[in-house]
Amino acid sequence: MATIAEQAPLDAREERAWHSYHQMEQELAGRIRRRLTRDTGLSDADYEILRALADAPDGILRARELRFEVRWEKSRLSHQIGRMEGRGLVTREDCDEDSRGSVIRITATGREVIVAACCEYAKAVRAYLIDRLSAEQLDALADISETVLASFESD
Amino acid sequence: MATIAEQAPLDAREERAWHSYHQMEQELAGRIRRRLTRDTGLSDADYEILRALADAPDGILRARELRFEVRWEKSRLSHQIGRMEGRGLVTREDCDEDSRGSVIRITATGREVIVAACCEYAKAVRAYLIDRLSAEQLDALADISETVLASFESD
DNA sequence: AAAGATTGACCACTCAATCTTA
DNA sequence: TAAGATTGAGTGGTCAATCTTT
Numbered sequence: 001m002a003t004i005a006e007q008a009p010l011d012a013r014e015e016r017a018w019h020s021y022h023q024m025e026q027e028l029a030g031r032i033r034r035r036l037t038r039d040t041g042l043s044d045a046d047y048e049i050l051r052a053l054a055d056a057p058d059g060i061l062r063a064r065e066l067r068f069e070v071r072w073e074k075s076r077l078s079h080q081i082g083r084m085e086g087r088g089l090v091t092r093e094d095c096d097e098d099s100r101g102s103v104i105r106i107t108a109t110g111r112e113v114i115v116a117a118c119c120e121y122a123k124a125v126r127a128y129l130i131d132r133l134s135a136e137q138l139d140a141l142a143d144i145s146e147t148v149l150a151s152f153e154s155d
Numbered sequence: 156m157a158t159i160a161e162q163a164p165l166d167a168r169e170e171r172a173w174h175s176y177h178q179m180e181q182e183l184a185g186r187i188r189r190r191l192t193r194d195t196g197l198s199d200a201d202y203e204i205l206r207a208l209a210d211a212p213d214g215i216l217r218a219r220e221l222r223f224e225v226r227w228e229k230s231r232l233s234h235q236i237g238r239m240e241g242r243g244l245v246t247r248e249d250c251d252e253d254s255r256g257s258v259i260r261i262t263a264t265g266r267e268v269i270v271a272a273c274c275e276y277a278k279a280v281r282a283y284l285i286d287r288l289s290a291e292q293l294d295a296l297a298d299i300s301e302t303v304l305a306s307f308e309s310d
Numbered sequence: 311a312a313a314g315a316t317t318g319a320c321c322a323c324t325c326a327a328t329c330t331t332a
Numbered sequence: 333t334a335a336g337a338t339t340g341a342g343t344g345g346t347c348a349a350t351c352t353t354t
Binding site: 198199200227228230231234235238253254255256 | 321322323324325326330331332
Binding site for chain 1: 164165168172175179180184226274280283285288292296299300301304306307
């Protein structure tokens with residue numbers, strides 16, 4: 001029992017899987033984030049919001065829908081939209097159908113930015129993950145991820 | 156070409172792998188973080204620092220070494236240690252061998268907290284990841300993660 | 311009471327600048 | 333000059349409280 005971790009109820013196989021996954025995840029996310037920021041000036045959060053809006057009809061989504069798309073909490077979205085509004089990437093209007101709601105719209109600037117960023121993002125994902133795995137490993141990763149995600153549905 | 160993502164240079168297989176991985180990672184990290192915070196009052200950052208210190212001889216590490224263990228930037232560590240010092244989890248002293256350096260020590264309180272948190276953390280990892288995968292999937296995840304990590308060494 | 315959204319306080323992280331010692 | 337570390341400003345994220353409308 002040398003380390004704290006070894007006293008935990010994870011056996012060697014489990015510990016290996018968790019430790020390597022966790023390390024990989026941190027390093028990968030950091031690399032992609034730094035490259036995205038450097039090449040496009042967008043944070044991960046900016047990117048997700050703009051992509052969801054750009055994919056929506058007319059570049060418009062109710063905050064409610066947008067929140068569902070990106071799976072965020074209300075307050076996170078609200079703060080983020082406030083900052084992006086200030087930078088001219090999106091606008092916020094009142095919702096006609098439901099006076100409680102608000103509607104988010106991507107601006108022309110926002111659209112320009114996301115179109116460019118999308119390619120950079122894909123390049124980063126390819127460079128830091130996809131090109132480093134075999135086709136079999138890539139499929140295995142997808143299977144594992146889908147398994148975990150599916151298990152989250154019922155809980 | 157319906158969505159922005161489809162215009163990116165990722166084919167269907169690649170897109171499936173990235174999308175599922177990314178979704179899974181976000182959801183998994185959120186669940187583990189929320190459970191850790193709820194049950195122990197520690198953030199992920201607190202946990203990493205305390206674990207590294209608890210594993211070190213006498214619960215002491217030079218900031219330089221600690222930073223290497225957790226793979227953080229200087230400023231992130233400095234801010235984090237400042238906050239943890241305020242909460243009585245660690246102390247900070249000047250380094251004898253190198254006057255530029257500082258030495259971080261886990262407190263008795265810090266040690267109590269991390270011992271308990273370690274079990275909770277392992278339970279969360281088991282509950283949200285390990286128990287949801289087969290032994291084969293777990294090994295495959297370890298292989299994939301180690302492949303990516305190893306490829307990062309040379310770059 | 312519940313749903314949609316916002317706000318404010320606080321913690322976390324990054325980046326660039328700075329300070330000190332090697 | 334470079335290495336070890338800190339600081340301050342600014343952005344990002346969470347939680348709890350609040351406000352309005354349904």
